[in-house]
Amino acid sequence: MGLLRALFGTKLNALITVLMLAGFALVLPPLFGWAFGSAVWHGPNRKACVDAGACWAFINARMPLFFFGNYPAEERWRVGCALLVLVVPLLGAMASRRAGLWLAILGIGVPVIDAILLYGGVFGLPVVATARWGGLMLNTTLCFVALGGSIPLGIVLAFGRRSPYPVVRLVSTAMIEFWRGVPLLTVLFMGLILLPMVLPDGVTVDNLVRALVVLTLFTGAYMAETIRGGLQGIQPGQAEAAAALGMHPMQVQLLVLLPQALRMSIPGIVNIAVDLFKDTTLVSIVGLFDLMGVVNQSLKDTDWLGLATEGYTFAATVFFVACLLMSLGGSFLERRFGTTPHR
Amino acid sequence: MTYRRKALIWQAMAALAVIALLVAMGHNALVNMAQRNITFGFAFLGSRAGFDIPFRLVPWDLTDTYGRALMVAGINTLFAASLCVVLASALGLALALMRLSSNLLAAGTARTLVEIIRNTPQLLQIVFFYFAVLQVLPGLRQSISIYGAAFLNVRGLFVPAPTTGPWDLILLAIAVVVLVLALAWHRLGILTPRLLVLPPLALLGIIGAGFTAGWDFPALKGFNFVGGVRLPPELLALTLGISIYTSAFISEVVRAAILGIHKGQTEAARSLGLTGGQTMTLVILPQALRIMIPPLTSQYLNVIKSTTLGAAIAYPEILQIFARTVLNQSGRAVEVMTLVLGVFLVFNLSTSWAMNRWNRKLALQGR
Numbered sequence: 008m009g010l011l012r013a014l015f016g017t018k019l020n021a022l023i024t025v026l027m028l029a030g031f032a033l034v035l036p037p038l039f040g041w042a043f044g045s046a047v048w049h050g051p052n053r054k055a056c057v058d059a060g061a062c063w064a065f066i067n068a069r070m071p072l073f074f075f076g077n078y079p080a081e082e083r084w085r086v087g088c089a090l091l092v093l094v095v096p097l098l099g100a101m102a103s104r105r106a107g108l109w110l111a112i113l114g115i116g117v118p119v120i121d122a123i124l125l126y127g128g129v130f131g132l133p134v135v136a137t138a139r140w141g142g143l144m145l146n147t148t149l150c151f152v153a154l155g156g157s158i159p160l161g162i163v164l165a166f167g168r169r170s171p172y173p174v175v176r177l178v179s180t181a182m183i184e185f186w187r188g189v190p191l192l193t194v195l196f197m198g199l200i201l202l203p204m205v206l207p208d209g210v211t212v213d214n215l216v217r218a219l220v221v222l223t224l225f226t227g228a229y230m231a232e233t234i235r236g237g238l239q240g241i242q243p244g245q246a247e248a249a250a251a252l253g254m255h256p257m258q259v260q261l262l263v264l265l266p267q268a269l270r271m272s273i274p275g276i277v278n279i280a281v282d283l284f285k286d287t288t289l290v291s292i293v294g295l296f297d298l299m300g301v302v303n304q305s306l307k308d309t310d311w312l313g314l315a316t317e318g319y320t321f322a323a324t325v326f327f328v329a330c331l332l333m334s335l336g337g338s339f340l341e342r343r344f345g346t347t348p349h350r
Numbered sequence: 351m352t353y354r355r356k357a358l359i360w361q362a363m364a365a366l367a368v369i370a371l372l373v374a375m376g377h378n379a380l381v382n383m384a385q386r387n388i389t390f391g392f393a394f395l396g397s398r399a400g401f402d403i404p405f406r407l408v409p410w411d412l413t414d415t416y417g418r419a420l421m422v423a424g425i426n427t428l429f430a431a432s433l434c435v436v437l438a439s440a441l442g443l444a445l446a447l448m449r450l451s452s453n454l455l456a457a458g459t460a461r462t463l464v465e466i467i468r469n470t471p472q473l474l475q476i477v478f479f480y481f482a483v484l485q486v487l488p489g490l491r492q493s494i495s496i497y498g499a500a501f502l503n504v505r506g507l508f509v510p511a512p513t514t515g516p517w518d519l520i521l522l523a524i525a526v527v528v529l530v531l532a533l534a535w536h537r538l539g540i541l542t543p544r545l546l547v548l549p550p551l552a553l554l555g556i557i558g559a560g561f562t563a564g565w566d567f568p569a570l571k572g573f574n575f576v577g578g579v580r581l582p583p584e585l586l587a588l589t590l591g592i593s594i595y596t597s598a599f600i601s602e603v604v605r606a607a608i609l610g611i612h613k614g615q616t617e618a619a620r621s622l623g624l625t626g627g628q629t630m631t632l633v634i635l636p637q638a639l640r641i642m643i644p645p646l647t648s649q650y651l652n653v654i655k656s657t658t659l660g661a662a663i664a665y666p667e668i669l670q671i672f673a674r675t676v677l678n679q680s681g682r683a684v685e686v687m688t689l690v691l692g693v694f695l696v697f698n699l700s701t702s703w704a705m706n707r708w709n710r711k712l713a714l715q716g717r
Contacts (some may be wrong), residue, residue, distance in 0.1 A: 020453045025457050164550035174361035178368050189384045189691050190655035196673045197691065200683045203383050205375035242435045292473075292662050299474060305527040306481070315481040322468040323478070 018348045045286065052310040065311045072305065073321070076141015076296050078198055082133065086144050087123040093151065102338060126212025131154055137215040141296035142323060147216075149222060149287040149297070156223035156281055166260065179231075186228035191286055194221050195293045218290045226283050233275035237268030258261075270344050277337030281330050288326075298322050381686055385622035386681070392405045392689075394680055395420070401675050403666045416676055423671040428587055430667065431654045437593035438653065447630075449605055460601070467598035473659050476591030480663045484583035490570065493679060501568055501575065507586055508568035511579040570647025592656045596649055603645045607638035647705035654697050668693055 015021040045060030049067060049212055056062035065071070096117055099109035114117050125148070130133045140148065167179030195343070198221040202212060212220075249259040269276075291300030302318040305311065383390060395417040403410050406422045407429055450461035467475075485504065488494065493503040562681040568578030611634050619629040661670040668690055677686045 010454065016452070023451070024455050027459065090513050172357055172361045172364070174365045178364060185695075187534065188695045190658040190669075190694055192658040192661060193673070193687075193690050193694060196669065197687050200673065200677065201687045204379045204683050207378050208381060208385070227564055281469070285469075288471040288473045290658075299471070299477070303477070313486070315478070315485070319474060319478040319482055325476055326471055326474065327466065327469045331465075334469075 012067065042084075052312070053312060061320075062314050062317050065305075065314045065317055066216065068311070069301075069305050072142060072301050073298060073325075074142045075144050076301055077139040078135060078138070078141065078144065081135075082127075082135055085124045085127070085132065085135075089121045090147075091129065091253055092120050092124065100344070101336065114155065118152070135137075137213050137221045140215065142301050143298045145283065145295060145297045149219065149290065150280070150284045150316075152219050153222035153226050153283060153287075156219075156229045157226035157283075158276070158277075160223065160227030161234050164227060164231035165234040165238060168231065169238060178185060183231050185230070186225050191222075191225055192289050192292060195289060197221070199293050209297045213296060218293065218295060222283070222287070226279060229279050233269055233272045233279060236275065237266060237270075237272035240271050241267050273341050274337070277340070280337070281333050284329060284333065285326060296324065375447065383684070388682065390684060392685055394682055394685070397616075399676070399679075401679065403671065405585060405666055416680070419671055419676065420668070420693075423666060423668045426661075426665070427654075427657050427667040430585060430592075430660065431658045433585075433589045434592040434596065434653045435650055436655070437589065438596035438600055438649075441593060441597035443604055445597060445601035446604035446608065449601065450608060453617055460709065464598045464601055469604075472591060472595040473662060474655060475595055476587055476659055477662060479585035479590045480583060484587055486582075490574065493570070499567060500578075501570075504583070506580050506582040508575045508578050508580050510565045510567045511577075513566045578715065582665075584660065584663050588657065588660045588665050589661055592653055592659070596653055596656075599652075600646065600649055601692075602644055603649065604638070606645075607641040608634055610641050611637050643705060643709040647702060647709075650705070651698050651701055654701065 012213075014022075014024045036320055041059065045057060046063050047056045047060055050056060050064035051068075053062065053065070055064055059215050071080070071083070075086060076285045078086060096109045096113040100106050100113055103109055123129060123132070126135060126137070164179045165177050168183060170176050170179070176209055195218060197249060198217040199214075202220075206212065215233070245263055245267065246259050249263040250256070256262070274342055287297060288299040291297050296304065299322060302322050306315055380390070396695050399416050399419045400412050401417065401419075402412065403422055403426075405426065408422055408426050410418070410422050418639075445460050448456045449464070451457050452654055484506075487502060487504045490503055490505065493501040493508075495501055499510055565668055566577045568575045568580075570576075615633055615637065619633040620626075622646060624632065656668040657665075657667050660667045663676065664670060671691050672686050677683060680686070
């Protein structure tokens with residue numbers, strides 16, 4: 008009865024309900040018919056598909072490309088291993104009792120192992136040039152490296168902006184406001200165009216590394232503001248109590264204020280992480296082949312022309328699921344470590 | 351060592367490190383430029399550009415200078431941004447009201463839409479509208495007619511435009527004088543707030559009449575549309591993509607602000623006999639506006655920044671024109687990037703300044 012009343016309680020409500028149901032009846036059946044009913048799932052090229060249905064055969068045929076880019080087929084197991092090496096400590100840090108140990112592994116061990124696994128060159132692993140990295144694997148790499156680099160940077164900048172030294176404060180504030188005041192795409196272009204100019208002659212930087220540096224600095228500025236918000240949210244009594252116990256000012260900041268500030272900023276950090284993951288698609292404009300870049304490239308394949316709807320729908324679904332997982336992980340972290348009262 | 355001396359040494363070291371880094375980068379830039387026989391300077395802005403800007407709101411000719419190209423592209427950026435701000439705010443408000451509706455179906459639909467929009471990349475949405483929606487529209491002859499007044503086809507949206515006549519300047523001048531007088535009278539307390547809506551209405555009336563010479567409707571003549579204004583698919587895709595993406599975030603801002611107004615306000619308004627609509631527009635929204643302003647500001651700043659995504663579909667905005675076309679032609683990397691970054695810093699800082707002023711004005715007085 009409650010449901011019926013919520014839908015048809017007043018005349019206006021009833022009207023809205025009827026109109027919306029009519030809209031659904033108009034839109035949803037054709038949509039499902041296109042996506043599932045008359046969709047074609049397998050086929051060698053475009054001719055296998057029909058006009059009335061989605062051509063998922065295109066996605067099927069190019070699936071490895073969407074996930075690995077041009078990473079050599081016989082080396083793809085390394086990407087899987089790298090993901091495993093990343094995910095296990097991540098879950099450990101989130102769920103296990105010894106979160107600190109897992110975090111240390113995540114911060115020090117995982118980047119080294121994953122760099123060796125993905126790039127190779129030692130232990131008999133053939134080198135895979137970063138130009139061949141692509142697809143969702145590239146988005147994930149960009150997101151995790153930039154996130155991992157931006158948290159320490161953000162902590163330094165946040166403390167810098169609160170520093171009693173005017174020079175340190177000025178430099179940190181300028182750094183934060185610059186990166187927050189310009190669009191990500193312009194700074195990616197800056198990395199592409201300006202970085203070669205300001206480096207000594209003969210020094211070249213890998214395209215992927217440039218994007219990573221820019222993404223890290225950019226995210227670091229946003230991270231700094233979130234962490235600064237957390238630092239501001241701590242009651243002054245905490246610092247006073249710690250000082251009264253005879254702690255060095257550095258100890259007060261690092262051992263008393265920072266851990267509490269980080270806990271308080273968990274929701275903000277998760278938001279930054281989700282935004283960062285979505286923003287990694289921008290690298291497709293500066294010549295890297297992330298998932299979006301690979302989709303753009305695949306749409307030009309003469310076997311599969313005119314399938315933009317299918318390509319972008321697939322990419323959107325992948326991003327949607329990934330972002331949803333990140334949000335879920337974030338709310339789990341918040342419940343476990345956050346400062347909001349348990350419900 | 352005293353605390354003061356220690357502090358001075360720390361700061362001097364930090365300052366030295368930053369200066370050393372900047373000097374090293376500047377030195378390298380000068381060396382690199384010397385090698386390519388380029389001298390640093392903005393004199394090139396006065397030389398002839400010689401490329402076409404496919405969409406512009408002010409006249410542009412192949413013989414115009416780079417400096418004028420900066421203005422044309424800047425206006426394009428601001429035009430797209432202002433369209434997006436208006437559209438995103440309207441959509442965001444609608445989504446928020448839907449989500450707060452007592453109708454479960456409306457609330458659920460709005461929630462689903464917001465989650466889908468928020469969790470997919472903005473660039474993906476823009477490119478989707480461009481390649482999957484607007485590029486597969488029918489050609490000129492099979493244009494989709496919107497009540498015979500506007501036409502949608504693969505070349506864009508053709509809309510009617512007001513034409514200017516000889517009386518326009520005089521009319522506009524009168525409208526501005528009336529507006530200024532009205533504001534002054536309002537300050538002096540001569541004009542009641544209710545009458546204050548009249549001057550803007552008059553202004554809208556003038557625009558509605560299509561200025562003095564009437565509306566110019568697009569019509570298919572031969573191989574193209576004549577009359578009206580063509581909004582190219584690049585602009586449409588950029589505007590739709592940014593507006594829809596931002597509206598999801600704005601709806602959350604609006605929803606949080608409305609929920610932040612104490613329930614007693616609604617109850618008091620209803621017990622005074624106000625209808626649901628009146629309660630919302632006269633009691634809740636004006637108060638919610640106060641809470642909304644800071645987060646809304648950052649959304650509007652994001653919109654301005656997001657217009658650079660137009661570079662992905664070749665909408666002629668600042669990044670596309672300067673970091674692509676002008677850079678390719680002139681090779682002036684340092685100057686071009688300085689200009690682009692400078693323009694965005696100016697846009698952003700001035701917008702946040704204006705919104706801060708508005709915020710101070712609306713904030714609760716007398717605390």
